[in-house]
Amino acid sequence: MIELVNLTKKYKQNNAVKNLNMFIEKGEMVGLLGPNGAGKSTAISMLSSLIEPSEGDVLFQGKSILKRPEALRKITGIVPQEIALYEDLTAQENMEFFGRLYQLRGKQLQGKITEVLELTGLIERRKEVVKTFSGGMKRRLNIGVAMLHNPEFLIMDEPTVGIDPQSRSYILETVKRLNKERNMTVLYTSHYMEEVEFLCDRIYILDKGSLIASGTTNEIKQILSAEKTIQLEVEQVKSELLTLLKEDPSVNRLSVHEKTITLILPKEVDVFAKLTHYAEQTNTNLKSITTEVPTLEDVFLHLTGRGLRD
């Protein structure tokens, strides 16, 4: 359905996206993963015809959209990372404005607005101005506006950033439902691995503008089939302990998130005794040591040496 061929975007000397190759089939849910600044939003902007690539092409049903983007735009709904709404207008007025832009009029427009507001759980708040909404409600309305013209292809750029768990869960469930019930094709970008794991059939991992891995969730996790993940929860992360761990030849990757140290090691290595020893040596109070099933986060750590949220 959609193909990105050697897509590159240069800003002066800096390559925001380098030779990106991707495809998305109809009805698929595809994840585009990467930390902040990886080039996800630039890739999406090129894919959706908002910015012109420096090199490469975007094909929709085999035809380039660079000169004639109208066909792709017609079937695409975009949920930008920002709340692209008029905060001084009500939910209903926002919907009416954007609906009219999509040539919806009269009863058809009102019917569609009601449907989308019900889908996003905002029907009761339709007459309230957007600036009075919570972050989660704004995000839901942001998604709703992209749904007004019954898009076949939905691009969601980090749609759950900065919202409460309840709204996040609501959004994820809604997206999943849209894909199942309407066979909607979804491209979902995030730096939350668990969201992508929950939603997507296939994943592309982007780092510093380049594609570093792609495949189904299981295929990607297979990258770590020879390794395991160990998480140490400590009372206080001490630099001496980190130095010892970094110097240990069996530790392939290491990352720290608050009071949790994540290590990726070969599967056959038994490190429990060694870790306890390191803790004693550095006077570190170990609260727990757990072996985890590898996650996409671990894959990213394995591939780049950095956490997704770094």
Next chain:
Amino acid sequence: MVWTIVKKQLLLLWRNPLHLLLLLGLPIVLIFILGTGLSGLMNQETPDVDIRVAILNHGDEKQEIARFLKEMEETVREQVSITEIEESMDNVAPMKMLENEVLGNDALKEMIEVGYIKEKDKEAALQDYTAVIEIPEDFTYHFLQNMFLENEIDLELVVHGNKESSLGFSIVQSLLQRFEENYALGQLSANYDLDEHVLQSDGEEVFGEITSVNQEKPVQAKHYYTVAMAVMNVLFIASTISFYTFEEKRLLVFDRILLANVSRWKYFFGIFLSGIILALVQLGIIFGFSRIFFGVSWPNPSDMMIFTFALSIAIGGLTVFLTSINYRLHSEVVTTIFSSIIIYVMALLGGSFFPIGQFSDVISSLGNVTPNGAALSAYLNLLRGNSLASVSNYIYFLIGFGLVFLLLAMMTFPKRRESR
């Protein structure tokens, strides 16, 4: 589609009470304050300015006239002509003209006090008087020679001003300039044996742009400030809408509009039209309010409406130009400068704060090339009962201004996929 964009713009403004207050409340309050506060000055009452003028005459007018007449008797043989010149001396003697008609006319004599000083008092007089007019020796004699014998002797009055009384000094300078013009006119009429009044009338026709000449109905302060504040505040429509449109870009709403397959040019013309419509609405409300509460009525309302439409086109052009610049620069800094500095400079030059054009022809000309200044001049003409035809130049200017800025905006507005 364009109407959808316009309607949204109106709705956004309606939802923003602060902007509404600035666009509608502020001009009305200013009209009330300025119209009431400056009514004394504007309504032809004598302003409270005391001017003291000292005359330091190095010659003696009586003696110089006698000397001139004696020389005339010796050179001119026709006694009739000599007698005529002698009889006209009361009207043409320059010092008498200066004292009686220029500084001491009925309209000014309550404001201007004239004193006579000697050379030794000159320094002290510069402190005590608003201005000291120094008349060189033989001034009257040469003046009469120039007038009756077609000589071309350079004549000069020296005027010293008191720095602490700059307003009074500029009034004295204006009066002397008028005196100089009258003198030139008198010389011309004497040389060519023309009726001075005919000359004066023709001269005023040439400067038909000085609207007060054809004044049929005086303009009161509340009339003046109604249009002065309206034409200044209508400029804020351009900055307000361009702030909104930049917000659309910043929040990626503009991207959403493009992704809905709406041509950027439809959006562009939507902004142009929004500027025109909002300017019309704002001016309509201000004029309507002034009609009801300040009694400012238009002799011919349809002329006023047609002219208002021309002004609104200029505002539409300015609106879309500011929007384009913001989009091009990815910043609203130009709009900020426009709304915080440029508008006030334009308002000052255009005469929105006070009729500044009266002080200098240069400022007056500069004011008339601003849309607000041109609109103010035209509205005042219409308020005085002049016809729409008399302001047609301003109409063409404003429509041209709007179209030029529309064109500049089209050239500046980012083309496809350049906007990010």
